[in-house]
Amino acid sequence: MALPVETFFLHPEAHGTLQSQIQQMIAQGILSGRFQRGEKLPSTRKLATHLGVSRITVTIAYTELLANDYLTSRGRSGYFVSDNAPVPPAFAPREVGPDAVDWTRAIGQRFSGGDTVRKPPDWGGYRYPFIYGQADPALFDHANWRLCALKALGQKDFTALTTDYYDQDDPQLIEFIARHTLPRRGITARPEQILITLGAQNALWLTTQVLLTQRRRAALEDPCYHALRDILSQSRCHMTPVRVDADGMPPDAIPPDTDVIFTTPSHQCPTTNTMPMHRRHDLLERAADMDALIVEDDYEFEMSFLRSPSPALKSLDTDGRVIYVGSFSKSLFPGLRLGYLVGSEPFIREARALRASVLRHPPGHVQRTAAYFLSLGHHDALIRRMGNALHERREVMARALSHHGLQIAGQGAHGGSSFWMRAPEAVDTQELARRLQAKGVLIESGHAFFSGSARPKSYYRLAYSSIPANRIGKGIDLLADEIRSMAHLGISEPANWP
Template structure:
């Protein structure tokens, strides 16, 4: 690759002759890592015209750098960064300057520093990746997704690829969601009541921004999806965590004056609890009594391979007070970032306007590719294949956990892709995770899911969505052995 001539410039306050300035400019580019080995430099003529100097000045600078082995010459093809560029540098590196801005005062609101979940980017290289929400390449339908993407790139779909929808969405994707996806959850909705989002997290952010202010109150599950807690904190509303039980969030524990209730009734995050029908009705009644709205995050309902999923809370709503959040990112692949909001038209109108002011709309090509993948039946086939694989892995993991007497704190009775685990008292799963990582095992510590200054540190999550069945037992053995080695209560057999 040839380095763009625009990346070369002379500093107005530089010292020395023009030839020395050019020589130093190129050397510093190499020593700072901006210019990589084997990259081609602009020709002496192009660089001379760009810098406004004579060609002989550039040629002399190149020749000096060639002599010092910063550059290499390949006959008539030009000059390249040498494989043997010297180190330490012959020229002193430019010192990093300190900003004159006091950022502690300049930043009006902080968004970093919260307890978040982290997954190593190279998770697939670990032999025992018990981590949640990553795509398994052995299960994903690469071929048909690629064909759908190519189809969406065709001349027929030129408009969907290139059009600025402004605040609208791909009509084919909206139609499929309205006619096929939502009816499976017992939900009916018009196109005006559906909005495409960049995943469920973006949907939750839009919802929070529209519904909550500094004077309003939100109730959320505890433990919960950590990013939701961060989103609510950023809105500066008043937040009340409500501890969940084996059936999800208890309606009676939701405090008075609550304006919005956030819940995951089909598959509580992270405990995997499924809210029974009588509690769903009780939650709707509690919201009606409070004149509150409910935000239902219906993630992982597709992974109900043990039993048919319960109808969505939104399907039981006769008041229009439930806002429904769905996502294809969990079931297809997390990098897709494609979800949707369903709600009453006045709410969707405001969420649509907010989305347009921030990002206008999710890319049209991604929307049309997903529409083809869904409508051609590839999505349903993928879900069936994933369900069969996850059911087998779940069985193997349950047997391995039972054999080593590890404690399951929560499991999805309808399916899902993980177990919520409880380590013995005194075990810090953050430290446990670090030790296991050195042995090729990835687990998710659970403290980030809890609210409060002193969350429990002996919970952790074991997912089976990204690990083959054949490796599960050996991985669980490593976890149990590590817990036994540090447990104050003695070994686990």
């Protein structure tokens, strides 16, 4: 039987080149059973005319399908579905009715309902995206990343790509971090003291699982990274939020029965404040007095374009008391999912065993690509370029904020990629964010960063990591207008607004 050319169509919203679309359409026709073994395909000329593409495009697609044994060619008679082509299963999928399972009972532990705020997935389509922590295509060194990824896909790296590392990591990445990244933070660590994680999120999660139980107490900054609070809540440990001041977490306010202190000394998240050296020493002393551990999330140290970063807390730690969390999400991109933990061996050993149980290891190709990008110096070059761009954006934004008299509640002494802002008391920033979104302006309400039920409503975060300098002014204009109009009407509850 000849397959009628009419049954071939390209999906108008399909991705990829025309050639790969054709290839895909035919492969899927075979896999789904629509095209069967021995059936004749339209000639390349006929299909090309029908689809409105060039004949060579169809010919290349057919040739690929020949190579994969989906099709065979019988000389001048044309192309046929190969006798070796895969056969779809004989059993048809069945439609299923409503579940007979009582899921309320069946689910043993619930994890949904956390605080983590999501950006709109299409944030790139907004004109004024003051959103935090996303890669800016205008700044990222895509070309060299591509080259490094390609290198890591080479025949020589086949093992690094495909192997099951079990609980281990790519030795090249570990070595680079140990020899070059950590020394720049003043940290010395042996490979056994380093564990690669699926981003800083995964590092914080592993740490929490190893160190905390329902009987132990964690002190966390308030406000803080909301995902950390979700992680701690899920561990069911006791939690004490410690209100931060302009110098970060005040050591005296940490309860004496604390087991683990979570802190972000380089740039406090979200206020961006930097903890001064004297307080770092005080914090270490306080922790030693209580025999508590400290988890240092050094998530944005690379963005220190105003002055050199302070040494990490971990570099001042002679007790082995500090567990250090590093991340490539900010300096490379969050979709990479790559971070690392540095700590004493007994701790890393347990974190490694847990990681192995949960997911084995981060994909080999991702690790090797990062290893190349780092060791060829591209990462450092990128950070300098990003630093220059962020510096410019920050100055533009600072001028615009000052022009409108908007209140800055926190700004990193070393740089960073955002301002922590405070609106007039009457303004609920969740409502503010909703209204601005309709105008193409994305800001982050500060609610989710705070602990407890009486969360301050007037804070918000303005990042400049994903918005070009020349749009900042106009975006801040729109923001300022909206704040003025809301403050003027005394709106704090969205329900009051018609």
